[in-house]
Amino acid sequence: MRLAVIPGDGIGPEVVAEALKVLGEVVPAAEITRYDLGAARWHATGELLPESVLGELRQHDAILLGAVGDPSVPSGILERGLLLRLRFELDHHVNLRPARLYPGVRSPISDPPEIDMVVVREGTEGLYAGNGGLLRKDTPHEIATEVSINTSFGVERVVRDAFARAANRPRKHLTLVHKTNVLTHAGSLWSRVVEEVSLQHPDVTVAYQHVDAATIHLVTDPARYDVIVTDNLFGDILTDLAAAVTGGIGLAASGNLDVTRRNPSMFEPVHGSAPDIAGQGIADPTAAVLSVALMLDHLGEHEPARRIEASVAFDLATRDHASPGATYAVGDRLAALVSSNVRTG
Amino acid sequence: MRLAVIPGDGIGPEVVAEALKVLGEVVPAAEITRYDLGAARWHATGELLPESVLGELRQHDAILLGAVGDPSVPSGILERGLLLRLRFELDHHVNLRPARLYPGVRSPISDPPEIDMVVVREGTEGLYAGNGGLLRKDTPHEIATEVSINTSFGVERVVRDAFARAANRPRKHLTLVHKTNVLTHAGSLWSRVVEEVSLQHPDVTVAYQHVDAATIHLVTDPARYDVIVTDNLFGDILTDLAAAVTGGIGLAASGNLDVTRRNPSMFEPVHGSAPDIAGQGIADPTAAVLSVALMLDHLGEHEPARRIEASVAFDLATRDHASPGATYAVGDRLAALVSSNVRTG
Numbered sequence: 001m002r003l004a005v006i007p008g009d010g011i012g013p014e015v016v017a018e019a020l021k022v023l024g025e026v027v028p029a030a031e032i033t034r035y036d037l038g039a040a041r042w043h044a045t046g047e048l049l050p051e052s053v054l055g056e057l058r059q060h061d062a063i064l065l066g067a068v069g070d071p072s073v074p075s076g077i078l079e080r081g082l083l084l085r086l087r088f089e090l091d092h093h094v095n096l097r098p099a100r101l102y103p104g105v106r107s108p109i110s111d112p113p114e115i116d117m118v119v120v121r122e123g124t125e126g127l128y129a130g131n132g133g134l135l136r137k138d139t140p141h142e143i144a145t146e147v148s149i150n151t152s153f154g155v156e157r158v159v160r161d162a163f164a165r166a167a168n169r170p171r172k173h174l175t176l177v178h179k180t181n182v183l184t185h186a187g188s189l190w191s192r193v194v195e196e197v198s199l200q201h202p203d204v205t206v207a208y209q210h211v212d213a214a215t216i217h218l219v220t221d222p223a224r225y226d227v228i229v230t231d232n233l234f235g236d237i238l239t240d241l242a243a244a245v246t247g248g249i250g251l252a253a254s255g256n257l258d259v260t261r262r263n264p265s266m267f268e269p270v271h272g273s274a275p276d277i278a279g280q281g282i283a284d285p286t287a288a289v290l291s292v293a294l295m296l297d298h299l300g301e302h303e304p305a306r307r308i309e310a311s312v313a314f315d316l317a318t319r320d321h322a323s324p325g326a327t328y329a330v331g332d333r334l335a336a337l338v339s340s341n342v343r344t345g
Numbered sequence: 346m347r348l349a350v351i352p353g354d355g356i357g358p359e360v361v362a363e364a365l366k367v368l369g370e371v372v373p374a375a376e377i378t379r380y381d382l383g384a385a386r387w388h389a390t391g392e393l394l395p396e397s398v399l400g401e402l403r404q405h406d407a408i409l410l411g412a413v414g415d416p417s418v419p420s421g422i423l424e425r426g427l428l429l430r431l432r433f434e435l436d437h438h439v440n441l442r443p444a445r446l447y448p449g450v451r452s453p454i455s456d457p458p459e460i461d462m463v464v465v466r467e468g469t470e471g472l473y474a475g476n477g478g479l480l481r482k483d484t485p486h487e488i489a490t491e492v493s494i495n496t497s498f499g500v501e502r503v504v505r506d507a508f509a510r511a512a513n514r515p516r517k518h519l520t521l522v523h524k525t526n527v528l529t530h531a532g533s534l535w536s537r538v539v540e541e542v543s544l545q546h547p548d549v550t551v552a553y554q555h556v557d558a559a560t561i562h563l564v565t566d567p568a569r570y571d572v573i574v575t576d577n578l579f580g581d582i583l584t585d586l587a588a589a590v591t592g593g594i595g596l597a598a599s600g601n602l603d604v605t606r607r608n609p610s611m612f613e614p615v616h617g618s619a620p621d622i623a624g625q626g627i628a629d630p631t632a633a634v635l636s637v638a639l640m641l642d643h644l645g646e647h648e649p650a651r652r653i654e655a656s657v658a659f660d661l662a663t664r665d666h667a668s669p670g671a672t673y674a675v676g677d678r679l680a681a682l683v684s685s686n687v688r689t690g
């Protein structure tokens with residue numbers, strides 16, 4: 001297994017170190033190459049993602065990314081020039097974001113039900129296409145546009161993936177989230193594609209919700225969701241909310257997948273670089289560790305993936321949530337659990 | 346006071362009847378004209394908003410709208426052709442949506458703090474401009490676009506309004522919510538306008554949050570918000586979530602304001618037509634009643650507005666939330682409270 005690691009900014013390197021510690025227990029032979037992309041490199045050289053580095057990244061089986069973003073860099077530079085560039089260049093069209101409320105974890109909602117859902121977020125188009133511009137900047141007649149681009153090709157492949165995932169889950173339920181009553185063009189495309197693909201999955205029940213209503217139900221009735229499929233921006237919003245409801249982005253893992261496997265997929269915790277707590281060694285590495293499990297699943301290493309997940313579940317059920325421990329201590333605990341091959345439930 | 350009333354679809358007519366009952370207690374001389382716009386008229390005549398009706402609506406001091414939308418009408422027809430058309434034709438650039446957790450009301454989040462915020466949502470541009478289209482429909486090469494249009498003119502007027510509102514509130518705090526790290530063009534415009542207008546309001550503290558982070562904080566730390574200013578789509582999403590957190594869209598009021606007063610402003614509950622419970626007489630009319638209070642405030646009738654709000658607050662603090670009563674019964678209670686001039690707090 002050839003793994004590229006981009007520790008990145010802020011708490012990125014801290015949580016990645018623990019994720020690799022845990023990975024070492026299940027795949028000791030993993031061959032790891034580090035890439036120092038992020039704020040520091042940009043400051044030092046002006047580089048975000050040199051072509052040569054991109055070429056090297058393509059030679060790996062997968063990429064593990066910590067976090068990207070720093071207050072010293074103007075908003076958008078690292079996001080667009082590095083993180084989104086990776087997602088787009090490597091055709092990460094399925095942005096996979098499970099949200100599960102683990103036993104022992106406190107949800108901000110009272111009397112939370114069992115929550116075990118996965119958001120399949122489109123990752124390569126929509127409003128993230130970077131299409132738009134400014135006209136008459138700094139005049140009273142300035143116009144700023146942002147264009148959401150949705151293609152039959154792009155929507156169909158992510159919808160197919162979402163149906164396939166739903167078909168493999170016990171509840172076999174898929175919810176399309178969009179805003180078809182306002183975004184009538186894109187909404188029409190998404191709705192038609194979901195309808196068409198559903199014909200090939202008579203076993204999967206299908207629901208539709210407007211994005212505004214979905215935010216309500218994520219808070220008042222999250223158990224209704226099994227698989228959500230949605231566009232890039234709605235997926236961004238819904239997955240942060242789903243993470244909050246299931247105990248916080250400190251626990252939320254994600255995979256940026258090229259399901260065709262032509263390019264390496266990239267795995268990252270949903271949380272950002274959290275500059276406010278960076279360098280203190282207190283960031284929770286759990287989301288990064290769970291991202292490693294997603295990575296192993298994607299690479300077909302299901303047994304070690306289940307071991308990592310079971311270890312996280314055990315740790316979350318037994319840890320003192322008021323003081324879960326330093327970053328390295330959580331990593332040590334999870335590594336020990338993984339190596340002792342803990343089984344829960 | 347010349348008031349146009351559009352009861353609309355589903356529970357719209359039911360809640361509007363109670364809102365008018367309450368209004369009758371404080372402004373018995375209000376002159377009311379009803380307009381039968383909505384699903385039924387569309388089915389009968391194909392009309393959504395005839396020019397002549399639009400012309401008549403313009404002759405009123407304000408418009409009270411129940412709800413628009415019916416499952417028998419394809420998604421988007423009534424929304425774009427009637428509701429959004431009204432908002433755009435009447436230049437309702439400030440979509441005002443308070444979210445307050447009233448004593449006695451149960452929030453889905455545990456141990457909720459005091460929540461008293463208002464979202465100032467832009468109402469006439471962004472992704473709601475209806476700009477976009479389909480190319481190569483029903484082919485494998487189909488492309489659907491949606492264009493978010495943001496103008497200096499449009500952003501500045503809503504940002505000014507939001508600052509003025511913040512300056513008049515005890516906490517004097519304003520949060521811009523956007524996604525500047527991805528929507529860099531529109532984000533740049535919004536950020537620059539907020540920065541410029543803030544120079545004229547040194548008393549107002551300003552914060553910025555990405556929309557995804559804002560959904561997290563609305564659930565984990567809603568007390569941080571005082572005034573939120575945001576674009577049309579983010580405002581749509583955030584106000585449904587804020588309503589959920591403060592007890593549900595059954596309580597959420599809104600005003601679509603032309604703050605220049607060139608056109609009548611329009612007031613409506615945030616909830617929709619709720620076809621699932623329509624006709625049963627069980628819809629909660631509270632949001633419609635609170636929308637009347639927003640209307641009176643807009644028309645300068647602050648004393649009756651406060652009376653209505655105090656009555657709602659009293660009723661919410663004392664009602665049996667498990668069975669708040671039939672629609673008409675809630676209306677009767679609120680009307681009686683208003684006429685007895687109840688004062689709380």
Ligand SMILES: CC(C)[C@H](C(=O)O)[C@@H](O)C(=O)O
Pocket residue numbers: 079080083084236270526527557
């Ligand atoms: C940092 C940002 C560009 C990114 C996104 O919007 O996709 C983040 O919010 C995420 O969800 O991974």
Ligand SMILES: CC(C)[C@H](C(=O)O)[C@@H](O)C(=O)O
Pocket residue numbers: 181182212424425428429581615
């Ligand atoms: C019905 C729909 C067009 C509308 C909107 O998106 O603005 C509604 O959700 C609202 O918030 O008033």
